[in-house]
Amino acid sequence: MECRLNSCSFLPVGRVAQFRIPVPPQLKIRGVRKPRRGKLAVTNNGPGFGKRDSNGTFPISPTNIFREEAIGAEHGEAFEAYRPNGTVEVDVDFLNERLCKRGLERIRYALKPDEAFGLIFSWDNVVADTQTLRMDAWSQLASEEGKSIPKDSETQRLMVSSGADYALWKVLCWEQAENEVERLKRRLAEIFYEELSKLQAPMEGLEDWLEALYTAGVPCAVTSSLDRQNLLAALERMGLRKYFQAVVADEDGMESIAQRFLSAAVKLDRPPSKCVVFEDDPRGITAAHNCTMKVVALIGSHPAYELVQADLAVASFSELSVINLRRLFANKGSEFMEPQKQIVQKRPSRRKLRTDTSF
CATH class of the missing domain: 1.10.150 (DNA polymerase; domain 1)
Incomplete structure (x- = not known):
């Protein structure tokens, strides 16, 4: 049996949410089927889950904000799928392999390497204060x-x-x-x-940085524990909505920070190993590295000495340029070209020393 999966979110069914693997439509996982009613991955007991109030907005749930999320992907795990004989795990390596570009897209990204990256921005203290x-x-x-x-x-x-x-x-x-x-x-x-609702301005230098990425054709995503409606409304007020091609919000039902990042990578259609996460929290840095992603840390809410695990740490977005993205992946070599032959250095042959003796 072959099943094509095309959902990136938890879909509300009454008070519970059925889990669907957040993978793009072109990915296929054999032997996967939808879970039965009695077999659910996540249960949300918050009041009014999946329902709107009279004003058309989602009810405020204290579990959505002011909570400490799990880091996730400590052993490379990503999501879970269901089969008749049990569950099958979709790990980070699987996503890297299936989302890897091939054929003409590979050649295209070799000519325009900046478009091959996917940038993921954390909402807290990165997009907004x-x-x-x-x-x-x-x-x-x-x-x-x-x-x-x-x-x-x-x-x-x-x-x-x-x-x-x-x-x-x-x-x-x-x-x-x-x-x-x-x-x-x-x-x-x-x-x-x-x-x-009163928030109007993004973090200093962010809009100029997003405009540079937009001009270079680099796709961006934002992840947050806020509900989608409030998140999009805040982005609209700040004038940043057009810069983000993907949004991961509370309705997506991710259980950890790593799952939020992986869901954003899938929505951007980029391998996790080609994504760069912008974070301000050491926990977020660990989660991104667990997902094989690069991390740019923003110094502010945490001092610089707590962000030493990041691949790059900056005090402001004004310090960044698009060329910084290429430098983050400079040690990986030509990943979008055909495999290169290893050059073997030939040692020069030793000279045989001859001693001419004259008698």
Whole structure:
């Protein structure tokens, strides 16, 4: 049996979501079929999952934001498919092999190497300054609850970079009942979306960098834990919507940071090994490397010494140029050309020393 898969997202069915492998239409996986009703990969118990409210927007769920996602792909795993005799894993190597360009496309990208890359931008603190939005949301919540926020920078960094549960229990030490914690998380999400609706400007230098990539024909994607409608609305307000050919949002149902990156690579139709991720978080850097992707780290929310694992670290997008992308892959050689013959250095033959003796 041969099944053609053409979906890149979780499709909502009531309160549960059936998993479909996010691979492009040209990929074929033998022996794969849709899961039965009783065999589901992911269950979302959030209120109103997959349904819109009276205003046509998705309900705010505290699990969508202010959470710490898993890194993912620690052993090269990507997604799971279903067969009659069990599940089959689609790993990173499989995606690299199937998305590798062949034939005329290979020649085309050899002539225009910049178009062969795929750029993936993380939404948080790379496209938008969400660190400030999160801090403002925490400050307003504390003011409403009559609490105080610590002034030291390290505690504040933990607040905005960790999940809401950890921040409430371990960082701020607000001892509350479980139902009270859920109320605080929901109110925190409401405040965050109110602040997000006022967001107008992207990170400094990002628009000029995206314009340079757009001119060079380099496809770009953005990944976020926000729902698609709010994410697209924010991109429209910032004037960046046209620069992104693919969007990975909360509706795509990815379970880890690595799965978000791999889903973006599939939507861009680029092998993960030819993708460059723009991140600001060490966890995101690890996830990208697990996916065989290159990483450009943006110094800001984390100091430079925490981003040493990145292939390149910059303080601003103004420091980048398209030629930097080629240099990231310079040590890989000519991947889009035919295999090159290995040149064997021939050693010169030794001279035989002859001693002429005259008697």
